[in-house]
Amino acid sequence: MFKCKKCHSSDKFELMFNPEYQGSCTFEYQYTLNNDIKITVDGYTFIPDLSFMNRHAVCKYCGSINSWDYE
Ligand SMILES: [Zn+2]
Structure with a gap:
């Protein structure tokens, strides 16, 4: 899972696309067998x-682009 560095929400992958x-x-x-x-x-x-x-995902909570870390 990934966490937004700006608003600290975790995104379970309701990924939004980079506008470009x-x-x-x-x-x-x-999900794979490894989850x-x-x-x-x-x-x-x-x-x-x-x-x-x-490179591609936009945070759906705060709209930050390219600001992710592993949770
Ligand atoms: Zn965010």
Whole structure:
């Protein structure tokens, strides 16, 4: 799980996209056996890490961009 460095909310991955993201934002997720979240965006499946979050995810609580840490 990830935590916003600005408002300290944890996001269980109701990820919002960086406004510059150009894809269609078709988004779904599921959990792996290890309880990691696995995301599929526009047909591309991956397990997000901190660098992904800090490149693409916007905090839905405070709107901060690229301000994540591991919880
Ligand atoms: Zn925040």
